C-alpha cells in the first residue's frame with residue numbers, strides 16, 4: 001500500500017473533535033480497518049468516501065463505541081472512548097447526533113413527540129416551556145414548524161429527512177454523523193438536504209462526519225473528503241482537489 005495521498009496544504013487551528021490513530025479491526029480473517037488514521041476538526045464537514053463494504057459503518061460504530069477495535073486509539077471530544085465506563089460513554093453519546101438512512105422516526109408519535117422524546121430520554125434539565133421552545137426552534141431551522149402536530153406517515157421523504165435532522169439537532173450535539181443523508185431522494189430534494197446540512201454547520205457550529213456516495217451531496221457539503229480504501233485512509237483533500245486527481249482509485253468516485 002502506498003503512502004496516503006494528501007491534497008492541499010491547510011493548517012489545523014483547533015484541537016480535533018475526533019482523533020483516530022492506527023485503528024485496526026478485523027472480523028475473522030477479514031481485515032476491515034488497517035492502521036486507519038483520521039482527524040475531524042471543529043466545525044468541519046468531513047465526508048468519508050468508500051465503496052460498499054469498505055468499512056465506513058464499522059468505522060462510525062468504532063467511533064461511538066458500539067464496536068471495539070482490535071487495536072488503535074479513538075478520542076472523541078478529548079475523551080479516550082475505550083477508557084470510559086458505560087455511564088461516561090452514554091453521557092458522551094448525548095453530545096453526538098445521528099441522522100440514520102432510515103430516519104428512525106417513531107411512527108406512532110407526532111412530530112412534537114418525536115422531538116420531545118430524546119430530550120426526555122436523556123433527562124435534559126429543561127422546563128416544559130424550554131422544551132417546547134427548543135422543538136419550535138429546530139423545526140423552524142428545517143423549515144417545517146407547521147408539521148408539529150402531524151404524524152410521520154403524513155410526511156414526504158424529504159420532509160421526513162428534515163424532521164430526522166431536527167430531531168438530531170434538538171439535543172444540540174457537538175458532532176453529528178450523517179449516514180447516506182440523501183439516499184432515496186430525488187436530485188432536487190437531495191440538493192435541499194445537502195444545503196441544509198451546510199446550514200446546520202453554520203447555525204450550530206457543529207462538526208460532522210458524512211457517509212455518502214452521492215457526489216452532488218458530497219460536493220455541496222464536504223470541507224474535506226477522506227477516501228477509505230483497503231482499510232486505510234488512501235487519500236484526503238477537498239472535492240476539487242480529489243476531482244482533479246489522476247489516480248483511478250480516486251477518480252472512479254467522480255466519473
Ligand SMILES: Nc1ncnc2c1ncn2[C@@H]1O[C@H](COP(=O)(O)OP(=O)(O)OP(=O)(O)O)[C@@H](O)[C@H]1O
Pocket residue numbers: 027032050051052053054055056057058059
Ligand atoms: N458484525 C460484523 N461481523 C462480521 N463482519 C462484519 C460485521 N460488521 C461489518 N462486517 C463486515 O465489514 C465489512 C465492512 O462493512 P461496513 O458495513 O462497514 O461497510 P460500508 O462501507 O459501510 O458499506 P455500505 O456502503 O454498503 O454500507 C463488510 O465486509 C461487512 O460484511
